[in-house]
Amino acid sequence: MAKRVGISDVAARAGVSPTTVSHVVSGRRHVSEVTRARVRSVMDELGWEPNELARSLRMQRTQTIALIVPDITNPFYPSVARGLLDVVSEPGYQVLIGNTDGSPSAEKDLVARMVTRSVDAIVFAGYYSKASDVAPAVEAGIPVALMGGRKASAGIDVLTSDDLAAGEIATRYLIGRGYHRIGFITGPSGEGPPADRVKGYRRALTSAGLRFNSQLVVREEFSRAGGAAGLQELLELRKPPRAVLCTNDMVAIGALDVARARGLRVPDDLAVMGFDDIEAAALISPSLTTIAGDPREQGRAVGRVLLGRLDGTTASLPQRILFAPSVVPRESA
Amino acid sequence: MAKRVGISDVAARAGVSPTTVSHVVSGRRHVSEVTRARVRSVMDELGWEPNELARSLRMQRTQTIALIVPDITNPFYPSVARGLLDVVSEPGYQVLIGNTDGSPSAEKDLVARMVTRSVDAIVFAGYYSKASDVAPAVEAGIPVALMGGRKASAGIDVLTSDDLAAGEIATRYLIGRGYHRIGFITGPSGEGPPADRVKGYRRALTSAGLRFNSQLVVREEFSRAGGAAGLQELLELRKPPRAVLCTNDMVAIGALDVARARGLRVPDDLAVMGFDDIEAAALISPSLTTIAGDPREQGRAVGRVLLGRLDGTTASLPQRILFAPSVVPRESA
DNA sequence: CTGAAAGCGCTTACAG
DNA sequence: CTGAAAGCGCTTACAG
Numbered sequence: 001m002a003k004r005v006g007i008s009d010v011a012a013r014a015g016v017s018p019t020t021v022s023h024v025v026s027g028r029r030h031v032s033e034v035t036r037a038r039v040r041s042v043m044d045e046l047g048w049e050p051n052e053l054a055r056s057l058r059m060q061r062t063q064t065i066a067l068i069v070p071d072i073t074n075p076f077y078p079s080v081a082r083g084l085l086d087v088v089s090e091p092g093y094q095v096l097i098g099n100t101d102g103s104p105s106a107e108k109d110l111v112a113r114m115v116t117r118s119v120d121a122i123v124f125a126g127y128y129s130k131a132s133d134v135a136p137a138v139e140a141g142i143p144v145a146l147m148g149g150r151k152a153s154a155g156i157d158v159l160t161s162d163d164l165a166a167g168e169i170a171t172r173y174l175i176g177r178g179y180h181r182i183g184f185i186t187g188p189s190g191e192g193p194p195a196d197r198v199k200g201y202r203r204a205l206t207s208a209g210l211r212f213n214s215q216l217v218v219r220e221e222f223s224r225a226g227g228a229a230g231l232q233e234l235l236e237l238r239k240p241p242r243a244v245l246c247t248n249d250m251v252a253i254g255a256l257d258v259a260r261a262r263g264l265r266v267p268d269d270l271a272v273m274g275f276d277d278i279e280a281a282a283l284i285s286p287s288l289t290t291i292a293g294d295p296r297e298q299g300r301a302v303g304r305v306l307l308g309r310l311d312g313t314t315a316s317l318p319q320r321i322l323f324a325p326s327v328v329p330r331e332s333a
Numbered sequence: 334m335a336k337r338v339g340i341s342d343v344a345a346r347a348g349v350s351p352t353t354v355s356h357v358v359s360g361r362r363h364v365s366e367v368t369r370a371r372v373r374s375v376m377d378e379l380g381w382e383p384n385e386l387a388r389s390l391r392m393q394r395t396q397t398i399a400l401i402v403p404d405i406t407n408p409f410y411p412s413v414a415r416g417l418l419d420v421v422s423e424p425g426y427q428v429l430i431g432n433t434d435g436s437p438s439a440e441k442d443l444v445a446r447m448v449t450r451s452v453d454a455i456v457f458a459g460y461y462s463k464a465s466d467v468a469p470a471v472e473a474g475i476p477v478a479l480m481g482g483r484k485a486s487a488g489i490d491v492l493t494s495d496d497l498a499a500g501e502i503a504t505r506y507l508i509g510r511g512y513h514r515i516g517f518i519t520g521p522s523g524e525g526p527p528a529d530r531v532k533g534y535r536r537a538l539t540s541a542g543l544r545f546n547s548q549l550v551v552r553e554e555f556s557r558a559g560g561a562a563g564l565q566e567l568l569e570l571r572k573p574p575r576a577v578l579c580t581n582d583m584v585a586i587g588a589l590d591v592a593r594a595r596g597l598r599v600p601d602d603l604a605v606m607g608f609d610d611i612e613a614a615a616l617i618s619p620s621l622t623t624i625a626g627d628p629r630e631q632g633r634a635v636g637r638v639l640l641g642r643l644d645g646t647t648a649s650l651p652q653r654i655l656f657a658p659s660v661v662p663r664e665s666a
Numbered sequence: 667c668t669g670a671a672a673g674c675g676c677t678t679a680c681a682g
Numbered sequence: 683c684t685g686a687a688a689g690c691g692c693t694t695a696c697a698g
Binding site: 004049050051052053054056057062064071072073075077078079081082085089094095096097098099112113115116117118140224250253260278279280283284285296 | 337382383384385386387389390395397404405406408410411412414415418422427428429430431432445446448449450451473557586593611612613616617618629
């Protein structure tokens, strides 16, 4: 390959200075009509386009946004990535992905590398993300948005699903359909999004004048087997629930397995409802009624917030945006 | 934020030249024990790390690989991305994603931008990708790997699923289970991977001494509705098939819908088999027997090929790597 | 064992 | 309306 052509080659051939070539590209100062035309034609002739790397070094901005996620293979994150791309591509940003596998050391590493690469902004996702993980970026003056982090963090924008609302909305939906005895198969730990969903469930029950019964909430693994075990347990109660909320769709599918095995008609004998709306929810039979967030829209929202930070448009107070989910009614409830 | 510290600050504080600091970082020339220690400690003290941008401009390599895909939301691509990251992260590469939505103009645009950003290599994916789409990159001397492209392209590495083998393997599996009258619901067009799968099917039939009957292959949309329509059509034949191959899992799920509606027992009355092994395949009931590729492994393989190109290790002949799929036996066949 | 200087390819104050 | 020169922050031939 021939020596790469640079701005000075264009300038020489057009009989002007690099300064002028730069200005016809940027439009940042007036260049006479004829000079502009001449420069343009030389650019075409030589096939020159400004080298982004040099421009980045000079301008101290790379037009790059880092997206750091635990596992790009989890369908939630590609959708977020898509939404982010939706809004940042137009103004010329590219996105660099980082996969942490949830490992704290990988997280620190990636943040550090993104800083040395001078990305213009970072979106850091993961349900257990903490502000301290991104401290080096913040110190370097790089705008950071946390997704899924649960605590408002000093000086950092946080965007997250409203899990409490999700639990509330799901529960109200079931109550509205005439179910009053509702069980909940939740995750093993008492914190994080699953716990918030249970809180929302409890709140909806209470505000409908129904009693919260702790026997009806069982803790299981986040898996199909967990869902199966959870439903077994609930069905052994003297007064088993008529409907069951499952902390995610996979758990709900496990519950559906035992309902089918026991010959229970869904939703007539037992209503089953999940959270997340994974692809399979629509494809199984009976199809699964569930609660859907909108990850792509979440990606768009972070993009907008960050773009605002980058052009100084977003207010200086850190934003905290909660995404309200909605129910996707299907056959199972 | 304070003025960013640079190599000359470190050098000054350590009483050496930037040259020496650079060398203690790179290890490319010997630096006396004591100097090295002093420089290191100043580096820590000042928290300095080399600016990748400046280094990239100087060294003419960005440690960046572009991954251009039609739709990052299609689960195949995140898996490829994961595999790519698996192998390129360790040697210090990052990956920049581009989403084309299959639009030819977006493809050209993205390739051009990746070139101006001086990425070190490009993986360009999409079932209809052509070599000409990436010509600007090739001209700029950037190694390119095509994924899913079907023709070997001058000077470009191509990695793709072996769809012909997939069709063959699926068909042999059904024959082995005693099915001799096998239908095929394929896509609307007569080319691309779906057509290759049909070819493989035909080849397997022939080599098993069975007759290929064109009435048994029907063309439908790539959707659940397409699968339903396809099976209807096949069942209306005077001698309907006892097993049906569906060009992808979604189509197979549509076929399963009509089997269930008609009260056919699967697989006793009718065996159904798909391709791709989407997440839902394992979750529906009956679970779907299908053909799985290994997208993550494909991502790893492109990573290896490209890394080889970058360090001059891969032979100069363009590689053509075909990925053989395997059957995932489940309940439906 | 170490340093001064050029240069990667741009943009932008400064000057006219 | 336009240009010469400095500088973004590194690495590396060249020299000693």
